[in-house]
Amino acid sequence: MTIPAVTPVTPVTRSAAPLLDIQGVNHSYGSVAALKDISLSIADNEFFALLGPSGCGKTTLLRSIAGFETPTHGAILLDGVDLTTLPAHKRPVNMMFQSYALFPHMSVEKNVAYGLESEGVPRAESRRRVGEILEIVGLTDMAQRRPAKLSGGQRQRVALARAIVKRPRLLLLDEPLSALDRKVRAEMQLELKRMQHEVGMTFVVVTHDQEEAMSMADRIAVLNQGRVEQLDTPLGLYSRPATRFVASFIGSANLFDGRATTDGIDVPGLGTFAVPSELPSGSSATLVVRPEDVVLVGPSEATMSGIVVDTFFLGGSSTVSIEVPGQEHPINCTVHAANVASYGDRVGLKFDLPRCVVVANPGG
Template sequence: MSTTTTTAPLLDIRGLSHSYGEVAALKDISLSIADNEFFALLGPSGCGKTTLLRAIAGFETPSAGSILLDGQDLTSLPAHRRPINMMFQSYALFPHMTVGQNIAYGLEADGVEKAEIRRRVGEMLDIIGLSEFERRRPAKLSGGQRQRVALARALVKRPRLLLLDEPLSALDRKVRAEMQLELKRMQHEVGMTFVVVTHDQEEAMSMADRVAVLNRGAIEQLDNPVGLYSSPSTRFVANFIGSANLIDGTAVAGGVTTPAIGFLPATHNHAPGDQVTLVLRPEDVRITGTDGAIEGTVVDTFFLGGSSTVSVAVPGLPRPISCTVHAAHVAERGERVGLSYDRIRAVVVANPGTVDAPAA
């Protein structure tokens, strides 16, 4: 799959493939990433996203294809000669050094003058909001603070491209949410291209300008977060991104027909007789009393503060249909209800008969 940006790309990956023995980790990956873009590689474990990141960094040599940065072919260059920095999942801070010394380490190794090191370290401490912690050691910092120091150490060398491998996975949920916003803010402030690898769709969708969803070594879809959610192009993406009701059936004129429900209206371009899946997001499904395109029985209602998620079992479907309603009490367990949906927002994708995407 080939997807390019509208402007001259900073990073251009062309036909990249890589195998570990007989296992194909990357299959003809082509994509372009723009300057100052926040780009995410998203997918379940084993999809190839980390292999792709390591190939960009220079830690893996692809078996085919090329990697260009600003038009320069980096494919054969070793990692230490690439104008790229990588922030690892573990942060890898030096425990015997202070915050300031950790940030300065790479500049000192490069022989940068002391006055320039002090200036740039001070600048980075201001950006990450830890100026008062310059003399502390990593053991005296919280997880979020250590993450910021690791980021500052990567940014202070001013690489053309910063790679981040699961940068927030070690943080608890609350701190992770805060750092998602912080990463986006810092990326804008320093004016640098970030490429982040994650299996967490919330992380990718909240931070990235564009996201490449990978599956089994190939790109399933490359789009902005809104496009991935509202217009998934494959069944895998529809199931992997957010919550979705997936109803398998056969394409017919004006919709989809299923053995369990019958005809369901939808707009699509599939040929009659094609095996397809109707994708309905929970917020697009409405409870309509006892009539509707779909009928079933309420099996669960979860109040989430301002809205409720209602699960409705429909005879013949393997899973209940979920709908999100903005009310605390809309239906009781065991109640017979009808369901309708927003036809304009319904999406129909091909159903190749593959296994659903695993949970992130």
């Protein structure tokens, strides 16, 4: 088979100074602290995600950047200018809301042009910019349709076009794909990333969907209870989680609680595993093992053995759940085959230790 030549991708040029710099931001609703000392920087032309469960503070942070909330402490700088006291309508920031909020009586073209007309942009300039944006989002042929005649994915593109056409320095997106069904959502994840590259703009998206964040973002800040648990690339979050929460929230993981030792971690019922960490010896720790890092082996090679209690065929791979004596929960293993093990089989297994991680267990 002939492999086609790959056209080199020109990397995005980013300045050394961050576009957005959030410094020690706190925000409270009465006695409830929604944000606790949030500090992070976002680069120019970056696709950045704020990820976390409901109530973690991600939407409050987004609204603080937009100017709809005023932090009780800290600063939010855009291009080095403090926005904290600047009202929302004076910030070079645009926000695309979860509901899209399209005008039902206006055509696609007029919906997109509305913001430009409100700012007094000359008609010829407005038409040119609207035409350019509609081409980018793939809606040129639907310019005269009204929102009721569009699919959910198309309405999402209209809302995005309306937000982009004003050329903000920063575009904020609050759960932009939550109203779409699974198939359309997957397609729009790729489209959003493509559009972000084409328009050369910084996107900050809020989502509780880890798959959505992992597929689109250059970097992700994982929030929990008002704090940033970890800020990293998608690969970094998955392969090297910094906390037990991140390990459990990002992807699937087998978590084994034990005690840190000078040699690694001691897990009751399983033994000691030579996985390096910087935790003090004797402190509570958790061994994080991704399902694909659990290997089914013959009995003579096995570190441990157990009984298969379930299998899930997922197309290109299967997840096998194995009940191991002394463990409260079955150990999940991902294998790239359909029928490698059946219910009731006794199997041997071991961990790919160089790929495993030890994190602190604050609840231990």
